[in-house]
Each structure stands twice: as structure tokens, then as C-alpha cells.
Amino acid sequence: MRDRFNEQLERLHLEMIRMGALCEDAISAxxxxxxxxxxQLAQVAIDAERETDQKEREVEDLCLKLLLQQQPVAKDxxxxxxxxxxxxxxxxxxxxxxxxxxxxRFVRLTDETGRLHIGDMARAVISMVTDSVDSFVKKDxxxxxxxxxxxxxxxxxxxxxxxxxxxxxxADASRGEVGLDLLMVAKYxxxxxxHATNVAEWVxxxxxxVHPQSN
Amino acid sequence: MEHLSSRRRAYDRGxxxxxxxxxxxxxxxLVFLIGYxxxxxxxxxxxQLLSTQSSYLNDTIGILPNLLNTLYIILVSMVVVLPLGVxxxxxxxEYATNHKVVNIIEFATETLTGIPSIIFGLVGMxxxxxxxxxxxxxxxxxxxxxxxxxxxxxxxxxxxxxxxPQSYREGALALGAGKWHTVRTxxxxxxxDGIITGCILAVGRIVGESAALLFTAGFGLVLNSFGTAxxxxxxxxxxxxxxxASERGETExxxxxxxILMILTFLIxxxxxxxxxxxxxxx
Amino acid sequence: MSVILQVRDLNLWYGDHQxxxxxxxxxxxxxITALIGPSGCGKSTFLKSINRMxxxxxxxxxxxxxxxxGINIYDPAVDTTWLRKQIGMVFQxxxxxxxxxxxxxxxxxxxxxxxxxxxxxxIVETSLRDAAIWNEVxxxxxxSALGLSGGQQQRLCIARALAVKPDxxxxxxxxxxxxxxxxAKIEDLxxxxxxxxxxxxxxHNMQQATRVSDKTAFFLLGEVVEFGDTxxxxxxxxxxxxxxxxxxxxx
Numbered sequence: 001m002r003d004r005f006n007e008q009l010e011r012l013h014l015e016m017i018r019m020g021a022l023c024e025d026a027i028s029a030x031x032x033x034x035x036x037x038x039x040q041l042a043q044v045a046i047d048a049e050r051e052t053d054q055k056e057r058e059v060e061d062l063c064l065k066l067l068l069q070q071q072p073v074a075k076d077x078x079x080x081x082x083x084x085x086x087x088x089x090x091x092x093x094x095x096x097x098x099x100x101x102x103x104x105r106f107v108r109l110t111d112e113t114g115r116l117h118i119g120d121m122a123r124a125v126i127s128m129v130t131d132s133v134d135s136f137v138k139k140d141x142x143x144x145x146x147x148x149x150x151x152x153x154x155x156x157x158x159x160x161x162x163x164x165x166x167x168x169x170x171a172d173a174s175r176g177e178v179g180l181d182l183l184m185v186a187k188y189x190x191x192x193x194x195h196a197t198n199v200a201e202w203v204x205x206x207x208x209x210v211h212p213q214s215n
Numbered sequence: 216m217e218h219l220s221s222r223r224r225a226y227d228r229g230x231x232x233x234x235x236x237x238x239x240x241x242x243x244x245l246v247f248l249i250g251y252x253x254x255x256x257x258x259x260x261x262x263q264l265l266s267t268q269s270s271y272l273n274d275t276i277g278i279l280p281n282l283l284n285t286l287y288i289i290l291v292s293m294v295v296v297l298p299l300g301v302x303x304x305x306x307x308x309e310y311a312t313n314h315k316v317v318n319i320i321e322f323a324t325e326t327l328t329g330i331p332s333i334i335f336g337l338v339g340m341x342x343x344x345x346x347x348x349x350x351x352x353x354x355x356x357x358x359x360x361x362x363x364x365x366x367x368x369x370x371x372x373x374x375x376x377x378x379x380p381q382s383y384r385e386g387a388l389a390l391g392a393g394k395w396h397t398v399r400t401x402x403x404x405x406x407x408d409g410i411i412t413g414c415i416l417a418v419g420r421i422v423g424e425s426a427a428l429l430f431t432a433g434f435g436l437v438l439n440s441f442g443t444a445x446x447x448x449x450x451x452x453x454x455x456x457x458x459x460a461s462e463r464g465e466t467e468x469x470x471x472x473x474x475i476l477m478i479l480t481f482l483i484x485x486x487x488x489x490x491x492x493x494x495x496x497x498x
Numbered sequence: 499m500s501v502i503l504q505v506r507d508l509n510l511w512y513g514d515h516q517x518x519x520x521x522x523x524x525x526x527x528x529x530i531t532a533l534i535g536p537s538g539c540g541k542s543t544f545l546k547s548i549n550r551m552x553x554x555x556x557x558x559x560x561x562x563x564x565x566x567x568g569i570n571i572y573d574p575a576v577d578t579t580w581l582r583k584q585i586g587m588v589f590q591x592x593x594x595x596x597x598x599x600x601x602x603x604x605x606x607x608x609x610x611x612x613x614x615x616x617x618x619x620x621i622v623e624t625s626l627r628d629a630a631i632w633n634e635v636x637x638x639x640x641x642s643a644l645g646l647s648g649g650q651q652q653r654l655c656i657a658r659a660l661a662v663k664p665d666x667x668x669x670x671x672x673x674x675x676x677x678x679x680x681x682a683k684i685e686d687l688x689x690x691x692x693x694x695x696x697x698x699x700x701x702h703n704m705q706q707a708t709r710v711s712d713k714t715a716f717f718l719l720g721e722v723v724e725f726g727d728t729x730x731x732x733x734x735x736x737x738x739x740x741x742x743x744x745x746x747x748x749x
Contacts, residue, residue, distance in 0.1 A: 074733060
């Protein structure tokens with residue numbers, strides 16, 4: 001039944017996974033560039049933004065074609081329209097990773113600033129991105145909800161980083177620029193977390209038909 | 216045909232020749248029959264023959280009474296058989312629900328067509344004349360013919376009713392029309408062409424019938440009005456042919472009547488064809 | 499939302515084969531209700547039970563009640579000619595009578611006793627207007643209905659059904675034999691009609707059901723599996739069988 005449709009849906013899943021993988025790679029490249037001051041890695045993250053933009057257009061075309069040709073209803077329709085929403089969040093994640101990479105030209109995490117929880121944040125949001133795309137492909141509602149819950153942790157981490165940065169600047173005013181740049185990095189990471197949460201919320205919509213924010 | 220051996224080709228050709236021969240003989244027979252009758256009969260047709268009755272005094276022969284009797288008997292038979300036959304056909308096609316009963320009735324009508332007409336004559340004589348007390352004449356003859364042509368009317372009406380699409384009936388019923396109303400306003404009007412064709416065929420049979428009329432309509436050659444003819448011995452054209460040929464020895468007259476009958480038969484069949492086609496086209 | 503037709507415990511057998519099982523349904527007035535389901539699921543049989551057209555099939559046995567206008571239509575005292583005047587039907591293939599357009603429309607009213615030419619003229623015009631075909635045929639009312647195109651013939655059949663002023667119009671896959679433009683015209687017509695009539699359509703085209711109907715009933719193997727608002731049925735169906743059918747995951 002509807003073999004061609006199922007094949008096309010499989011392709012959609014594959015492309016979503018690829019886009020998610022692109023985002024993860026971009027974030028980890030940017031985070032590593034921050035840690036090691038590696039300009040090449042930074043460039044990788046910046047280049048990845050172009051790829052995620054391209055991917056967004058590709059997946060969008062695929063979704064529109066599915067809507068036109070297959071006239072989906074019920075869960076198929078929810079899945080495809082959720083995918084359309086999710087790719088714009090993933091594209092924004094790509095943008096954010098590139099922005100972080102840009103900042104590594106001006107700042108890097110030296111050992112003393114290593115205690116900052118930025119690394120933790122990076123790890124956390126990478127797993128959120130992976131899990132949210134996974135939950136879409138596997139239609140795993142529990143996983144999606146865990147992603148939404150993790151966002152609270154990321155937000156908490158952000159507040160901590162902010163405090164530490166304020167303390168750092170207060171202790172040494174010459175480190176003001178570094179501190180502000182690091183704050184921006186943390187903010188970008190927090191925004192990535194929000195976007196990953198959006199993705200998870202659309203996954204919940206595609207499964208249950210109710211978007212969690214409409215409660 | 217190259218792959219066939221020459222022997223098969225000869226066999227093929229021979230067979231084809233034989234088939235053509237059969238068809239040719241059939242046509243030749245018809246042509247011979249018509250030709251023979253027209254040759255002997257057409258010359259004897261005169262205005263006097265057609266418009267007067269036979270008179271011993273003047274020693275003339277006229278078949279006007281027989282022409283009129285044929286017309287009278289067509290009238291009587293058709294007037295009785297139409298409502299009877301169409302009614303039965305409507306019942307069988309539109310109303311009957313028990314398939315077994317329908318099959319029995321249809322079998323009965325089919326069998327009736329095969330019964331030799333002289334038997335109908337005998338039965339007619341016994342029933343209408345001896346039991347019911349009618350006198351020999353057009354009425355008794357017409358009623359006897361009704362028995363004979365009833366199956367024709369029933370069958371052709373049934374066929375015609377069956378060609379009316381079921382969707383018409385459904386459409387009418389869905390509008391709240393009752394069963395009889397549907398039959399009367401939608402089904403029958405569309406079956407009319409078939410019914411008329413059946414009537415024309417029945418008239419053809421009536422015109423050509425002789426054995427059944429011998430004892431029921433009689434041999435009378437006298438000119439009568441319609442009312443009188445009903446109850447007095449009246450010979451139709453076919454019976455008159457027999458009378459003039461065998462009893463009076465007037466073979467020319469017999470051939471003349473034969474020629475007239477052939478022309479009538481031809482005209483009736485033509486009419487059936489034309490009317491059938493015309494009514495079908497206008498649908 | 500008022501209920502115009504109440505179906506309770508409807509069961510139907512063709513001989514030994516049970517075609518409808520325990521149907522319960524409240525059909526709302528002045529809405530379009532769509533009946534969907536795979537072939538042989540009973541949706542057409544159910545539709546024909548509403549105007550008792552199933553009575554015409556020999557060997558049919560029906561149990562249960564269909565309440566319309568306060569009475570059970572299967573009560574032996576009910577006059578089926580009255581019932582079919584109140585509940586009209588349009589069939590899958592257009593079936594105009596081989597008469598003039600005027601006579602086709604006038605057939606119903608004449609059958610039910612209207613004789614005055616003035617009244618009939620008015621009824622014919624109103625019905626043809628209601629069926630959105632007046633402008634196309636007003637200059638040839640006396641010409642044969644069989645000369646119209648398929649889509650026009652179907653709209654003529656709709657007008658013919660409307661001429662007897664029914665409450666409910668049953669449409670049995672009425673667009674499946676038509677081209678897309680005629681189908682679209684008739685779908686628009688159905689939506690307009692619901693202000694004055696109640697419409698129940700049987701369709702195997704699910705996009706049509708989503709475009710046109712307010713409520714949808716999903717039939718499977720003689721049962722109503724799910725019945726509810728069309729939007730809900732097609733976006734978040736409750737029963738897995740419904741979801742499998744509408745997403746095409748089974749025939």
C-alpha cells in the first residue's frame with residue numbers, strides 16, 4: 001500500500017537525520033575551535049552554515065512535493081508539516097554554530113576560563129539536537145519530552161555561566177571584552193537549546209496532534 | 216495462404232463452392248416461388264376483383280368481402296390480445312417476484328407458439344362455438360387467433376420492457392412514484408417501439424393464418440358489415456384462396472389472392488422494420 | 499445542531515449475508531454528512547436504507563429503526579411514496595428520463611398531483627436555479643435531456659430531485675462518473691444546498707469528503723467504525739482502522 005509514499009517518507013527521515021548531523025558537527029566544531037583556538041575547525045563550522053541552508057531548501061522542496069502529490073491526511077500530514085517547521089529551527093541552529101565559530105577569532109577558552117560551564121552547555125545542546133531529530137524519526141514521544149526537559153538544565157547552566165562571567169569581569173576589568181564575547185557564545189548555545197526544544201515540540205505535535213505550547 | 220498445401224487449398228475452394236451453392240439454391244427457391252405466383256397471379260388482379268363481391272348472377276368474382284373480413288379479424292384479434300398480452304408481459308417483467316412462477320409461465324407461452332394451428336382451430340371451434348355458443352364468424356375466429364398470437368405479443372413486449380434501463384425505474388421510484396405510475400409513465404412509453412414491432416409481426420401472422428380459421432370463421436364469401444360479420448360465416452383472404460382454388464376451381468383467382476397475400480406480407484414486414492428502426496432512432 | 503435522522507440498531511441482511519451491523523447514527527440537519535469506506539463496506543447499502551430503496555431488492559431483511567420526522571420509516575404504515583418525496587436521491591450515473599428537460603423536472607411534481615402549468619413552470623425554474631443549471635438550459639427546456647453533457651445531466655438529476663422539495667438529499671457517489679470540472683461544480687452546489695436541505699453523500703474520494711462535508715462516518719465491513727467532525731476524523735482519527743484507511747495503508 002502506498003509504497004512510493006512510504007519510500008518518500010523514508011527519504012524525508014534520512015534528510016532530516018543528515019540535517020541534524022550537520023548541525024551537531026557544526027556545534028562540536030565550533031566548541032572545539034573555542035577550546036583549542038583552531039581556526040580551521042572554526043572555518044568548518046562557518047562553512048557548515050551554507051550546507052544547512054542548502055539542506056533546508058532541499059527538505060522544504062521534498063515536503064511540498066509530498067503535500068502536492070500524496071495529499072496526506074492525519075498523521076502523515078502532521079509529520080510532514082512538522083518537518084517543515086523543524087527545518088527552520090535546524091537552520092537557525094546552523095546559523096548559531098557559525099556565529100559561535102566567528103567569535104573564536106577573538107576569544108578562546110584558556111585553561112583558567114575552562115571552569116566555565118560553556119563546554120557542558122555545548123555537550124548538552126549537541127545531545128538535545130541529536131535526540132530531537134531522533135525522536136522525530138523514531139516517533140518517540142518520551143524522547144521528545146526529555147529534550148524539552150533538558151532545556152531547563154541548559155537554561156540553568158546559562159545563568160551560572162553568566163554569574164561566573166560577571167565575577168570574572170569584576171575581578172579583572174581588562175578581561176571585559178573576553179567576558180562579553182564568552183557571554184555571547186553562551187547565549188548562542190542557549191538559543192541552540194531553545195531551537196532544539198522547538199524541534200521536540202513539533203515532534204510531539206506530529207505524534208499526538210497537539211502542540212505542547214497550546215496547553 | 217502459402218503455408219497450406221495445394222490439396223488443402225482445393226478442399227477449401229470446394230467447400231466454399233458448396234456453401235455458395237446452398238445459399239444460391241435458397242435464394243433461387245424464394246425467387247422461383249415469388250416469380251411463379253406473380254406470374255400466374257398478377258395478371259388476374261383487376262379493379263373488379265378487388266372491389267366487388269362474387270356474384271353468381273353476373274358470373275363475376277370479387278374478393279372485397281374477404282379483404283374486409285381480413286381487416287375485421289385483425290381488428291378483433293388485436294383489440295383483445297393487446298391488453299391481455301401487454302398486461303401479462305408487464306406482470307411478468309415488472310411485478311412477479313417468484314422466479315419459479317415466472318419460468319413456468321414463460322415456458323407455457325413458448326410452448327404455445329409451437330402448437331400446430333389446426334389444433335387451435337379445433338379447440339376454438341369446440342370452445343367458442345360449441346361451448347360458448349358463438350356462431351361461426353369473425354368473433355370466434357378472432358378469439359381463436361388471440362390464443363395463437365398471445366405468446367408473440369407477450370414475448371416481444373417482455374423483450375421490449377427488459378431493454379428499458381433499470382436506472383429509469385430507480386430514478387422514478389426515488390422521486391416517490393408508485394410502481395404502477397412508474398410503469399405507466401416511464402417504462403411503457405419507452406417500450407412502445409418494441410410493442411409496436413410485436414403488433415406488426417402479430418398482424419403478419421393473422422393475415423397469413425388459415426387452418427385455425429376454417430371452422431371458426433368459416434367459408435362465407437358474402438359482403439357483410441362489421442357487426443354482421445362477427446357472427447356470420449366469413450372467409451378471410453387465406454380461406455378464400457382455399458375455397459376458390461379447391462371448391463370452385465378458379466385457379467387464376469387463387470393465384471391472384473396469393474399474389475396479394477405475398478404483397479401484403481412483404482409490406483407488413485417492411486413496415487415492422489421501418490417502424491422499429493424509426494422509433495429506436497427517435498429515442 | 500438539530501438531528502434530522504436518527505438511526506438505531508439498524509441491521510440488514512441480503513439473504514444470509516449481513517450487510518449492515520448495528521448501525522447507530524444521528525444525522526444533523528442542514529449539514530453535509532459523508533460516508534466513506536472501502537468497497538463493500540455497506541455505505542451505499544446504508545444510504546439506500548434511508549429512503550427504503552433497499553425494499554426493491556428481493557430477499558432483503560431489515561431490523562432496527564430509522565426515525566425521521568418523528569416516525570420510524572420502517573413502520574409498515576408508512577407510505578413509501580411520501581417518504582421518497584421527503585428524502586430524494588441522486589445516483590452514481592446520471593439517469594435523466596428520455597424526455598424533455600422540462601418534463602424531467604416536472605415529473606416529480608406531476609406525480610404528486612401538481613397540474614397547473616403556472617405552478618409547474620415556477621417549480622421547474624426554481625429547481626433548475628437551485629441546481630445551478632438554469633442559465634445553461636433556460637432556452638431549451640423542451641429539448642431532450644439526453645442531449646446534455648454528463649455533468650449537466652447530473653445537475654439535472656439534482657434539480658429533478660429538488661423539484662419535489664425534499665428535506666434530505668442522498669447522493670450516492672454522484673460525481674464519480676464525471677470529469678473534474680463537473681465534479682467541482684457539483685461539490686460547490688452541495689455546499690450551497692445545505693442551507694436549505696440536509697445532504698448525505700457516499701464517496702470513495704476522500705479529498706472530496708474533506709472538501710465538502712461537515713461530518714464523516716467511516717464504514718468498514720458493515721459497521722460504523724468512527725463518526726464525527728470531518729476535520730477531526732481526517733487530522734486526528736481515534737480508531738486505528740480509520741487512520742489506516744484514510745492514510746491509504748490498507749485498500
